[in-house]
Amino acid sequence: MTEDFRARARAWLEANAPRRAAGDDDGESGAATTLAEQKAFQAKLYDAGFAGITWPTEYGGQGLTNAEQIDWSREARDYDLPNGAFFIGLSMPGNTILEVGSEAQKKRYLPAMLRGEEIWCQLFSEPGAGSDVASLQTSAVRDGDGWVLNGQKVWTSGAQYSDFGAVLARTDPAKPKHEGISMFIVDMHAPGVTVRPLKVATGHSPFNEVFFDNVRIPADGLIGEENKGWAAAVVMLRHERIAIGTMSAPRTSPLGYESLRSLAAGLGRTDDQAVRRRLAELYARSRGVQLFGLLLREEAMAGRLPGARGSVAKLAGSDLGRFAANVALDVLGDQLAGSDAEELQTVATLIVAAPGSAIAGGTSEIQRNIIGERVLGLAKDPGVDRSTPFNQLRVGTQRSDVPASSGEPR
Ligand SMILES: Cc1cc2nc3c(=O)[nH]c(=O)nc-3n(C[C@H](O)[C@H](O)[C@H](O)COP(=O)(O)OP(=O)(O)OC[C@H]3O[C@@H](n4cnc5c(N)ncnc54)[C@H](O)[C@@H]3O)c2cc1C
Numbered sequence: 001m002t003e004d005f006r007a008r009a010r011a012w013l014e015a016n017a018p019r020r021a022a023g024d025d026d027g028e029s030g031a032a033t034t035l036a037e038q039k040a041f042q043a044k045l046y047d048a049g050f051a052g053i054t055w056p057t058e059y060g061g062q063g064l065t066n067a068e069q070i071d072w073s074r075e076a077r078d079y080d081l082p083n084g085a086f087f088i089g090l091s092m093p094g095n096t097i098l099e100v101g102s103e104a105q106k107k108r109y110l111p112a113m114l115r116g117e118e119i120w121c122q123l124f125s126e127p128g129a130g131s132d133v134a135s136l137q138t139s140a141v142r143d144g145d146g147w148v149l150n151g152q153k154v155w156t157s158g159a160q161y162s163d164f165g166a167v168l169a170r171t172d173p174a175k176p177k178h179e180g181i182s183m184f185i186v187d188m189h190a191p192g193v194t195v196r197p198l199k200v201a202t203g204h205s206p207f208n209e210v211f212f213d214n215v216r217i218p219a220d221g222l223i224g225e226e227n228k229g230w231a232a233a234v235v236m237l238r239h240e241r242i243a244i245g246t247m248s249a250p251r252t253s254p255l256g257y258e259s260l261r262s263l264a265a266g267l268g269r270t271d272d273q274a275v276r277r278r279l280a281e282l283y284a285r286s287r288g289v290q291l292f293g294l295l296l297r298e299e300a301m302a303g304r305l306p307g308a309r310g311s312v313a314k315l316a317g318s319d320l321g322r323f324a325a326n327v328a329l330d331v332l333g334d335q336l337a338g339s340d341a342e343e344l345q346t347v348a349t350l351i352v353a354a355p356g357s358a359i360a361g362g363t364s365e366i367q368r369n370i371i372g373e374r375v376l377g378l379a380k381d382p383g384v385d386r387s388t389p390f391n392q393l394r395v396g397t398q399r400s401d402v403p404a405s406s407g408e409p410r
Contacts, residue, residue, distance in 0.1 A: 005064070006071040012048050016041075017079040033082040035119075035161050042083045042116025051114040052090075055098060060111030066301045073297065088158055089113050089120030091243035093166040096183075096236040100224040105185070109164070122236065123153040123167040123186065123210060128395060130155075131366050133168065134177045134230060135395045138212065140169035140184060145219040147171070149186065149212045157360075159195045159208040162188045166236065167212075172227050173391040180390055181229040183236075185221045186212070200356070202349045237362075241310040242300055244317075244361040254346045255324040255354070257283040263343070264331045278327045289313075289320045308374035311367040318357040318364060325354035 033041075045051045046060070053069045055061025062068070094113050097105050112118040129136040138151025149169055159165065165186045172180030186193065192215040197205035224232040253259065261270070261279050269275045296306045296313055306313070328347050329336070336348045358364045372378040385393055 002067045002071050005068045009072050009075045013079050020080045038083050038085045039116040042086050046115045059106045060114040070301045085119050092122050092236050092240050093120045095239040099235050100232050118163040121156050121158045121162040121165045123156055123165045125155045127154050138169045140171050147217040149215040149217055151212050153210040155207045156210050157207045159210050174389050176387050177390045178230040182226050183223040183229040183232040184217045190215050201352045240361055244314050255350050260331050278330050282327045285320055289316045308370050311370040315364055315367040321354045321357045325351040
């Protein structure tokens with residue numbers, strides 16, 4: 001059975017997807033294609049029966065097992081699937097709705113995601129709530145049978161082309177910070193939603209600021225239970241960590257061993273002992289990260305969740321990215337400055353972008369805290385603000401002199 005599936009997957013990929021080539025970056029899958037092309041590719045993937053392999057058939061999935069998912073991943077890893085815009089929606093909000101959403105939400109939203117019709121984003125971080133996301137100040141106030149959303153999110157990847165977002169908002173500021181939060185589905189095209197791109201050092205705008213001004217959320221927009229949004233957030237953060245922590249290490253990245261060795265050879269620098277040592281270390285570290293990611297991915301697909309080991313993979317992967325950027329600087333040095341060569345420009349862009357991987361999906365310090373507490377068994381952060389009503393905390397722009405009885409966070 002899985003033999004047939006694997007042969008079918010191999011044939012379909014060969015006929016429909018571009019093979020990875022040295023110079024492609026695994027983390028930017030589909031970056032060079034237009035949104036329309038990405039939607040068309042996702043629709044083709046769905047029609048061929050390779051989207052949502054383990055999701056139930058009643059929600060548009062294939063209803064197959066982890067064995068087929070593992071086969072698909074093994075076959076697909078040599079191809080550059082041009083559907084990166086769907087990565088966040090399918091791995092984070094999609095899996096969260098599948099776990100804690102209502103029957104109506106699963107039927108309405110999951111098939112449309114799989115068919116490539118609707119793109120989703122994740123709206124958690126705010127200017128005053130990143131690592132400590134439970135300090136968020138965006139509010140959702142009851143209005144009839146729905147809610148009215150007000151506030152600001154930041155660093156929202158893909159918001160500029162998303163149709164829907166999974167947003168965390170405070171629904172009861174008189175409760176301790178983790179207990180008064182709810183998760184909602186927000187229509188990104190609704191009146192009152194403003195998306196402003198943020199330009200990063202590379203010159204690109206991968207993420208955005210998102211403002212909500214009296215945005216109406218209908219009654220069926222609540223994911224999970226009211227004031228139990230932290231539980232839904234934990235589910236989504238788990239899926240985020242699995243998705244990022246088990247991503248394959250960039251074997252063919254311009255900052256990878258193969259690419260930098262060939263660039264060093266082209267510049268006649270491979271006789272330099274110091275350069276050879278740096279390249280050898282890059283090869284060894286890349287291989288370790290790649291094999292650990294592969295192990296976790298296959299374990300996760302077989303039903304064993306990585307838990308805190310996902311943080312080890314995430315930390316090792318982002319450390320490797322920064323190490324590779326330093327090796328690239330050592331190898332290429334002043335060749336990078338002002339070069340018109342496309343290959344060198346790509347390397348320069350990736351060097352500038354490298355620190356971002358140590359922040360996205362939870363910073364390296366937060367991963368170290370998790371590893372310290374859950375892998376090494378060190379003492380847990382006492383969390384002195386965990387039981388105080390949120391509206392009595394000094395958080396972000398929230399005033400500490402607002403009486404708890406006012407019920408408003410600001
Ligand atoms: C490429 C990229 C994509 C992103 N995409 C999204 C997205 O789609 N949706 C979304 O909601 N967010 C997104 N983010 C935001 C990301 O989740 C946050 O930037 C991250 O959680 C850190 O929050 P912060 O920037 O507010 O930093 P802060 O939390 O303010 O941290 C500042 C510094 O303090 C350190 N620190 C904080 N708390 C502790 C602690 N307890 N112990 C030790 N050190 C600590 C941090 O490690 C960091 O060095 C993205 C970020 C990046 C870089």
